Amino acid sequence: MDGQFEGNGELIDDTGDTCSNHAQTLPIFQKIEYLSNKVQNIRKEHTLLCNEVKGLTADCLLGSEAFTALHNLSTEHELLKKKYHEECEVLKKKYLGECSERKRFYNELIELKGNIRVFCRCRPLKQDEIANGSTSVVDFNSSRENELQIVCSDSSRKLYKFDHVFSPEDNQEAVFVQTVPIVTSVLDGYNVCILAYGQTGTGKTYTMEGTPENRGVNYRTLEELFRASNERRSIMTYELVVSMFEVYNEKIKDLLVENSNQPATKLEIKQSFEGTQEVPGLVEARVYSTEEVWELLKSGSRVRSVGSTNANELSSRSHCLLRVTVEAENLVTGQRTRSHLWLVDLAGSERVGRIEVEGERLKESQFINKSLSALGDVISALASKASHIPFRNSKLTHILQSSLGGDCKTLMFVQISPNLADLGESLCSLNFASRVRGVEHGPARKQTDHSEILKYKQLAEKAKHGEKEIKKLQDSLKSLQLRLAAREHICRNLQEKVHDLQQDYRALASVSTQSSALPILNQALKTAMEKKPPLAPTKLRLPLRRITNFMPLPTLVPPQKTGQSIFRVVDKYKEHTSRTSILVPPQKTGQSILQVVDKDKECTSRTSILGNKAKAILIPRRGSIVVRPSSATSHVFQPKRRASIATLLLESNSNMKTPLQGSTARLSKNSGMGRQSFVWDPQRVWHTTSRMSSPLQLRQTSSYMVEATPVVPRSSKFRGSPPSQAGSWKPKHPTVVALQKKQLRQTSSNMVEATPVDTGRNKFRGSPPSQAGLWKPKHPTVVALQKKQLVWSPLKLRGSMKNIKKSLLST
Numbered sequence: 001m002d003g004q005f006e007g008n009g010e011l012i013d014d015t016g017d018t019c020s021n022h023a024q025t026l027p028i029f030q031k032i033e034y035l036s037n038k039v040q041n042i043r044k045e046h047t048l049l050c051n052e053v054k055g056l057t058a059d060c061l062l063g064s065e066a067f068t069a070l071h072n073l074s075t076e077h078e079l080l081k082k083k084y085h086e087e088c089e090v091l092k093k094k095y096l097g098e099c100s101e102r103k104r105f106y107n108e109l110i111e112l113k114g115n116i117r118v119f120c121r122c123r124p125l126k127q128d129e130i131a132n133g134s135t136s137v138v139d140f141n142s143s144r145e146n147e148l149q150i151v152c153s154d155s156s157r158k159l160y161k162f163d164h165v166f167s168p169e170d171n172q173e174a175v176f177v178q179t180v181p182i183v184t185s186v187l188d189g190y191n192v193c194i195l196a197y198g199q200t201g202t203g204k205t206y207t208m209e210g211t212p213e214n215r216g217v218n219y220r221t222l223e224e225l226f227r228a229s230n231e232r233r234s235i236m237t238y239e240l241v242v243s244m245f246e247v248y249n250e251k252i253k254d255l256l257v258e259n260s261n262q263p264a265t266k267l268e269i270k271q272s273f274e275g276t277q278e279v280p281g282l283v284e285a286r287v288y289s290t291e292e293v294w295e296l297l298k299s300g301s302r303v304r305s306v307g308s309t310n311a312n313e314l315s316s317r318s319h320c321l322l323r324v325t326v327e328a329e330n331l332v333t334g335q336r337t338r339s340h341l342w343l344v345d346l347a348g349s350e351r352v353g354r355i356e357v358e359g360e361r362l363k364e365s366q367f368i369n370k371s372l373s374a375l376g377d378v379i380s381a382l383a384s385k386a387s388h389i390p391f392r393n394s395k396l397t398h399i400l401q402s403s404l405g406g407d408c409k410t411l412m413f414v415q416i417s418p419n420l421a422d423l424g425e426s427l428c429s430l431n432f433a434s435r436v437r438g439v440e441h442g443p444a445r446k447q448t449d450h451s452e453i454l455k456y457k458q459l460a461e462k463a464k465h466g467e468k469e470i471k472k473l474q475d476s477l478k479s480l481q482l483r484l485a486a487r488e489h490i491c492r493n494l495q496e497k498v499h500d501l502q503q504d505y506r507a508l509a510s511v512s513t514q515s516s517a518l519p520i521l522n523q524a525l526k527t528a529m530e531k532k533p534p535l536a537p538t539k540l541r542l543p544l545r546r547i548t549n550f551m552p553l554p555t556l557v558p559p560q561k562t563g564q565s566i567f568r569v570v571d572k573y574k575e576h577t578s579r580t581s582i583l584v585p586p587q588k589t590g591q592s593i594l595q596v597v598d599k600d601k602e603c604t605s606r607t608s609i610l611g612n613k614a615k616a617i618l619i620p621r622r623g624s625i626v627v628r629p630s631s632a633t634s635h636v637f638q639p640k641r642r643a644s645i646a647t648l649l650l651e652s653n654s655n656m657k658t659p660l661q662g663s664t665a666r667l668s669k670n671s672g673m674g675r676q677s678f679v680w681d682p683q684r685v686w687h688t689t690s691r692m693s694s695p696l697q698l699r700q701t702s703s704y705m706v707e708a709t710p711v712v713p714r715s716s717k718f719r720g721s722p723p724s725q726a727g728s729w730k731p732k733h734p735t736v737v738a739l740q741k742k743q744l745r746q747t748s749s750n751m752v753e754a755t756p757v758d759t760g761r762n763k764f765r766g767s768p769p770s771q772a773g774l775w776k777p778k779h780p781t782v783v784a785l786q787k788k789q790l791v792w793s794p795l796k797l798r799g800s801m802k803n804i805k806k807s808l809l810s811t
C-alpha cells in the first residue's frame with residue numbers, strides 16, 4: 001500500500017482517502033514498513049533519473065565535435081600564450097643586449113677616436129630659487145639619456161648631446177655608475193683624468209667631493225679602486241698613493257702638508273723623464289683603506305681656499321687637483337704599470353660683474369678666469385688640431401697637459417644650473433663642453449712602469465760594458481800569450497847560447513891542457529860554470545832527477561899521435577842500434593878511425609880505419625869525432641859551434657860509461673824513442689854538460705882529453721846562427737875570446753880542427769854546416785843527397801841515416 005503523511009501526521013493512501021483512523025489503529029510496525037517501501041521506491045526513482053541524466057550529457061550539450069574543438073582551442077591558447085611569453089623574453093633580451101652592445105661599441109669608438117668624454121649634470125633648483133618663482137629652463141627626455149634641451153627665453157630650444165646627461169633627480173650613485181668604467185681603467189695601467197667644469201654654484205664640488213651623506217666621485221673612486229684591487233689580488237698587486245694640491249692664483253699649494261704654519265715650499269711643474277708633468281716635492285700619501293682616503297680628502301678640503309660670493313656661499317676659489325698614483329704588478333706575467341688618476345674640481349667660471357666681487361675675491365676671480373680662458377684656448381687648439389697647443393699659458397693647463405692632449409682617458413663633467421637667471425652661463429658652459437667633446441687626442445695607451453724600463457736599460461748597459469771588459473781582457477790575454485811565447489823563445493836562445501859557451505869552454509880547455517894558460521883558463525871557466533844556468537820555461541822543465549855521481553875514468557888513453565883520427569860510435573842500447581851519426585873525417589888529416597860499438601851486445605865492430613896506425617878503441621860520447629891534426633900543419637884553432645868533447649876510453653874499459661853516456665842513455669831510454677831521438681830537455685842537457693864539465697872533472701879529463709870536436713846539442717842543431725856565419729864563427733864570451741887570442745899561437749901544435757858531429761834526430765835540418773868551405777862530405781850517400789839538394793825532412797833523414805849506417809857497417 002502506497003500512502004503519504006500529511007503535515008498533521010495523518011496517512012493518506014494512493015486513492016487520497018484519509019486513513020487517520022486506520023493509521024491510529026495500525027501498530028507502529030505497519031508504519032515502518034510503509035515508510036521503508038516508500039524509501040525503496042524513491043531510490044528506484046533516483047536510479048532511473050541518474051541513468052536518464054547520463055544518457056542526456058552527450059546528446060543534450062553542444063555535441064562531441066564542439067566539445068573537442070573547444071578543448072583543442074584551449075590547448076592552442078595555452079601554447080600561444082607560452083610562445084608569446086618566450087618571444088617577449090627573447091625580444092627583451094635582444095633589446096637589452098643591443099643596448100649594451102651599442103653602448104660598448106660607442107665606448108670603443110670613443111676610445112679609438114680618443115675623444116674626451118663629456119657628462120652633463122644639472123643640479124636641482126635651490127629652495128630660494130623656487131621661492132623666487134624661478135622655473136627650469138632645461139628639458140630632459142627620459143628616453144634619450146644623452147640629450148638635453150635648453151628652453152631659451154624666446155621659447156626656442158637648443159639641443160645638446162653628450163655622452164651622458166644627468167637630470168636633477170639623478171643621485172650621486174647614478175653618476176658614479178657611469179663613471180666607474182673609466183675610473184677602473186687606471187687599474188689596467190691607463191692614465192685617467194676626471195674634471196668638473198661649470199659655473200659657480202652648479203655642483204662641481206658636490207659631484208667631485210660630495211657630502212658625508214652623499215659622497216662624490218673622489219671618495220667613491222678610491223673605494224672602487226680598493227674593492228677592485230682586492231678582487232684581483234690573486235693575480236695583481238696594487239699600491240695606491242695620493243697627492244692633493246690646489247692651483248690658487250697661479251700658485252701650487254700642497255693640501256696634504258701637515259703643518260700649514262710653516263712657510264710653504266715653492267712647488268713648480270717639471271717635466272719628468274717619461275715626458276709627463278710632475279710636481280717635485282709634493283706629499284705622496286700611501287693609502288690602504290677608504291677610511292684613510294676619506295680622512296685625507298677631508299683634511300685636504302679643509303685647507304682648500306674657499307670664499308663666499310653671492311653666487312655660492314662656500315665658493316671654491318682655486319682649482320683642486322687630487323692625484324692617485326697606482327703602481328700595479330701582474331704576479332703571473334711580472335708586467336709592471338704605473339698610472340695616474342687625476343680628479344680635478346675646477347674653480348667656478350663666472351662673470352666678474354655678475355657675482356659682484358671686489359678686493360681679494362676680484363683678484364681670485366681674475367686668476368680663475370684667466371686659467372679657465374687658457375683651458376678654453378687649449379681645448380680650441382686641440383679641437384682644431386692646431387700645430388701649437390698653448391699648454392704652458394697657465395699652471396692648470398700645464399699640469400693637465402698629458403691629460404688633455406696626451407694618451408689618457410679623460411672625462412669632463414659639465415655642471416649647469418636649471419635656473420632661468422643662469423641661462424647665459426649655462427649656454428656658455430654647454431657650448432664649451434660641446435667643443436671639448438669634439439677634441440680627439442688619440443687612443444689611450446697603457447703606461448708601463450718607466451722605472452722598470454730604466455732598470456732594463458741599465459742592465460743592458462751593464463751587459464754591454466761587461467762585454468767590452470771581456471773583450472779587453474781577451475785582448476790582453478792574447479798579448480800576454482804572445483809575450484810569453486816570445487820570452488820562451490828568448491829563453492831557448494839563451495840556453496843555446498849557454499850551451500855554446502860551454503862548448504867553447506870545453507874546446508879551449510882541451511886546447512889549454514898543453515898550454516901554460518890552463519890555470520887561468522880553468523879559473524875563468526870555473527867562474528863561468530859556477531854561474532847558474534837560466535831556467536827553462538816552466539812548461540818545458542821536467543821534474544828534477546836524482547843526481548848520479550860521476551864515475552871518474554880509471555885509465556885514460558894517451559893522446560894519439562898527430563895525423564891519426566879515431567872515430568867511434570857507441571850505441572848504448574840494442575833496440576836503438578839503428579842510431580847512427582854522421583861521421584865526418586877531419587879535414588886535412590887523412591886518417592881516422594871509425595868504430596861502431598853495440599854496447600849491449602858487447603861486441604865492437606870496426607867499421608873503418610882511416611888512419612895508418614891508430615887502432616886504439618875510443619868511445620866518444622854521442623859518437624864524437626876526435627881529430628888530431630898533423631903536427632906539420634899549423635892550423636888556426638877555430639872552435640866549432642855545437643862541437644862536443646870526446647872522451648876516450650880504453651877498450652878494456654869499454655863497459656865504463658862517461659856521465660854523458662849514462663845520461664844520454666837514460667834520456668833515450670826514458671823517452672822510449674828509437675834512434676836515440678829524445679825530446680829536447682834543456683835542463684837535462686844542462687845538468688849533463690855541467691856535470692861533465694865541472695872544474696874538477698875538467699882537470700881529470702883534461703889529461704886524457706886529446707882532441708875535441710864540437711858536439712851539437714841535438715835539439716838546437718843549426719838553429720842558432722845563420723849558415724853564412726858558421727864558417728866564420730867566433731866565440732863571443734869575452735874570456736874565451738881573450739884566451740883564444742892569447743893562447744892560440746902556443747897551442748897551435750895541439751890544435752885540431754873539429755868537424756861537426758851530429759847525434760840528434762834533426763841532423764841536416766836547415767842548412768849544412770858553414771864549415772863546408774873547409775870540409776866536404778865524402779860519404780857517397782851524403783854527397784849524393786847534397787847534390788840533389790833534397791829538402792831534409794825528419795823521415796827522409798831517418799832513411800838516409802839508415803843507409804849511411806848500413807854502408808858504414810858493411811864497410
Ligand SMILES: Nc1ncnc2c1ncn2[C@@H]1O[C@H](COP(=O)(O)OP(=O)(O)OP(=O)(O)O)[C@@H](O)[C@H]1O
Nearest residue numbers: 123124200201202203204205206312315316347348
Ligand atoms: N645634484 C645636486 N643635488 C643636490 N644638491 C646640489 C646638487 N648640486 C649642487 N648642489 C648644491 O648646490 C650647492 C652648490 O654646490 P657646489 O658648492 O658644489 O657648487 P660649485 O660648483 O662647487 O661652486 P663653486 O664653483 O663656487 O665652488 C651646494 O649646496 C650643493 O649641495
